[in-house]
Amino acid sequence: MKKYVTYIKAACLSTALMFGATACSDYLDKSEESDISATEPYKNFTNFQGFVELLYNNIPLFDKGYWTNSFNWGDDEVVSANINYHMVYKIDQGDFWGWQSEFDGWGTGWLDRSGFDAYAKDRFKKGLWPCAWWGIRQCNMGLANLDLLTDATSEQKNAIEGQLLFFRGWYHFMLMNYFGGMPYIDEVMNANGQLSRPRLSYHECAEKAASDFRRAADLLPIDWDKTSISVITNGNNQRRINKVMALAYLGKNYLWAASPLMNYSSTGSREYNREYAQKAADAFGELLNLVEKGATQYELVSYD
Template sequence: MNNYIKSLLRATIWVAMFFVVSACEDYLERAPESIISEEQAFQNFTNFQGYVEELYHCVPNFTLSNWVSSWNWGEDEIESTAGTFTFSYNVDRGNFWAWQVENGAGNNGWLDANGTNTNRDHKNKGLWPLAWYAIRKANMGLENLSLMKDATEEERQLIEGQLLFFRAWFHFSLIQYFGGMPYVDQVLPSDEQLTLPRLSYHECADRVAQDLERAVDLLPIDWDDTTTGRRTLGKNQLRINKIMALGYLGKNYLWAGSPLMNSVSTGSQTYHAEYCKKAADTFGELLQLVESGETQYALLPFEQYNDNFYTMGQNWALAGGTEAIFRSTYYSANDTHWRISKQYKPTFMDEGDPTNFYPTANYVHDNFGMANGLPLPDDITQADPASGYDPNYPWKDRDPRFYKTIVYDGVKVVQGAIPDANQEINRYANLHTGGSYREVVTGSLSGYASRKFSPLAANKYDRAYDWGSALHINVPYMRLADIYLMYAEATLMGYNSLGAPSNTFSKTPLEAVNLIRERAGIPGVQDRFLGSVGDFLSELRRERAVELAFERHRFNDLRRWMLLTEEPYTTKTSFEFDRAGEFNTDDPTENRIVNMREEVIIERNFTSKHYWLPLKLADVSLYPDFYQNPGW
């Protein structure tokens, strides 16, 4: 923030005096004749919206942040041994400094970067510098709203609503990783010494809420239904709307009500009931709008589940369908060819970077249960009559989301021809101990692989990542299933009951969770988890781990629940086993295995300091009230 606080201090109207028709172009490179006056820059909707557009490009696209994209830092995923430069590798070893460019991140992460790149290139965009830049820009826009003379009331509300949303969103994005920050709600004068104190988490959350509540009032549900939005009809999916503002308002309240954030604000390591009630009622308002048919959002049918994350053969259509709520921008959908499509298989299968990411065995076994809705037994080497789990056939009759998300031993990866007969063995995922997909440098350390974000056919034989397949991968920041699960958690902990709905929506926490399970084709939560709020909370958290697996949520969930430092969440394991009997190429769930066991890959030695990322040393040296996080 050293350079970025100074940018806040130096803020002048000059930034606004460049007519930014599209933030996909770098306004700093425009010809001198394109420089216009302050009054012109803000006088009408077209000009002002051009100014606002740059804020969309301040949101990092974590899916495509660089040649290798690392965003799962819980106990859920592990990189191949080649990936020693990733933040996930450093997190496992307790080195949280490595989010910073100057401390090992280089250009490999999306939390930091060497500058405030707002051009259309996905690479080298960092949340830390861009957040401060965007907050300054939003404040400049808000302070110049009075110059918007040639505009309708609807146009003014759209501009103000977007600016307030982005100011709140970037503050929230910072405090969820770093704790309470100064809340900057004005353009700071350049002739005054910086003294803004770090607020408590709750104080920051309250300020975020004020901005988002106002944005909710100003923004439409769907820009296509406004006079202004009809000028860009059918191209408004990413524009900030009321549902996005409600979603983040509820999330902000739930985070404030979670044990970690409550503990640093009040000293209590429990849920804060009042914040949870606010979250529940906010999410309830959103879901009432959805279920009454007043929005463009709905859960995708399960057969289209992976459309949440990628499209193929649809002229690079943006992934997410009706379920994605908030997504980052993109400019070249085919960028996935060079990046994320090639980071979930051994390199000899996809010609990608040697760094690949794989689900951990502990995460798969602890969360992905059976088709009847029950979890696996604690000891996966033993049969479980209640759930039907058979350790010799461990992939049989599993939760249908397991098959949408996880590649297990024997799954057919290559669908077409393999010219080299010697490579025919690699048609199937050889993930057993000693199998080819366990190759030591780029292969799976855990015995599992992922298929959630990249299709099986994204391999060097079927080549689904080539231009002709039009594969476009873009993992959303927020989707509707997440809203239902956050609603369930907030309502449960706010109203302390499985059977009590919020004040704004009729579904109970149990009904909200069961709706997500029903979409996947599994029964509702079993009776054994309905005896108390605590019993149900553990199953709700498991449901969240399954439904939102590998979507960037787990690290923050473990942190806010104050479980990051606790067993078993500090352990990453592999699944070791041998094949037995005839290999079934038609149905890999029928393949028998023996000698199954979990082995520890790494133990993460965390202490309480690891609940927050450390701030940059240069930044905490700026002035006393901007102090370092405890333990760092």
């Protein structure tokens, strides 16, 4: 193959010298992704799971920022003496744009990072803002092409769909933590079109996230190692999204929506929202019931 590329380059060089053209190298330089057909990522479980793996790769490290942590923005804790570049300090100074990479000269925050690369392995360089919007689109593309997954068992298809739904809900939920109600993107949007989705209230967003988490919990297995879909990865599935994790985030999503702060932003009431608090209790109750009857690989720490 290399010798043929050499021949092509030689021919291009000759042509360029003859006609004064210099664009041949641009023609030969192409990305690896251009060799893959539009349906290749979705044709079987192995390929589709590889497509999903990128969502795991784009989870930021929330406990790290620069050389010191920047994880708690809601308390009066001193992160470090004589530091004026962490977001918690910027908020105190009224610098509410400081989370954005272009206003964060030191690159200390994990909320936004410049130079986003979905394929990069360094999580320290992952920012929630770019990772979330990219991840949401990735989820929607996968869900839109789920029908192309014909070379798979029903258990495999359920695992793929469950992961995609979980991550779509999770990325939205994480953005909501810091920006409140957001446009909830649940379809593949035309990148060349006008992006004009309305901003939803926190409760409206929480309802949509809950729908994704609930559906994910119904589709995903409790323990991947005890299914027929993990022959290759058996013993290395501890961090794969499962039913228990989906139920946990379903409850957490409802609990946040029940809080006086989020209830006030959506309804004007500064009290706990009893409806969402009950839904949170139901989700956590379902989770704990599975744990206590020994149906999961998890257990609560005993009092002893």
